Amino acid sequence: MDNSLETTVDWTPEELSRVGRADELQVSSYRRDGTLRPFVPIWIARVGDALCIRSAHGPANGWYRRALAAGAGRIRAGGIERDVRFDPLDASDPAQSAIDEAYHAKYDRYGPRYVATVVGPSARQTTLRIVPAQGAL
Secondary structure: OOHHHHOOOOHHHEEEEEEEEOEEEEEEEEOOOOEEOOOOOOOHHHHEEEEEEOOOOOOOOOOHHHHHHHEEEEEEEEEEEEEEEEEEEEOOOOHHHHHHHHHHOOOOOOHHHHOOOOOOHHOOOOOOOEEEEEOOO
């Protein structure tokens, strides 16, 4: 796997499988006071042992701006709930092509109009790698 997607804290194989297979992921970021914002459903792409998300409506999307600013939050998918970090992935990172491919493989059944919002150069600028925080919930 490309080094840009390696993490120091690993997902368990079961977490990777269950979260990676989920059709939607619910994502929430922490407020300054430590409380969680409401969860927002989004699509998720698994590439090897990495889980990545993108904003379907660009960098101005509220959940994305809040996740980027907070840098931490919580995800729920496939019966897994876990505190996470949101690590931006550079738009020019070679792993971006594999992420595009993973989105296509998983979501093309919804049609090109929808998948186009999470693949390609403009979507790449909003890629966040979801890194597990210490300890599962």
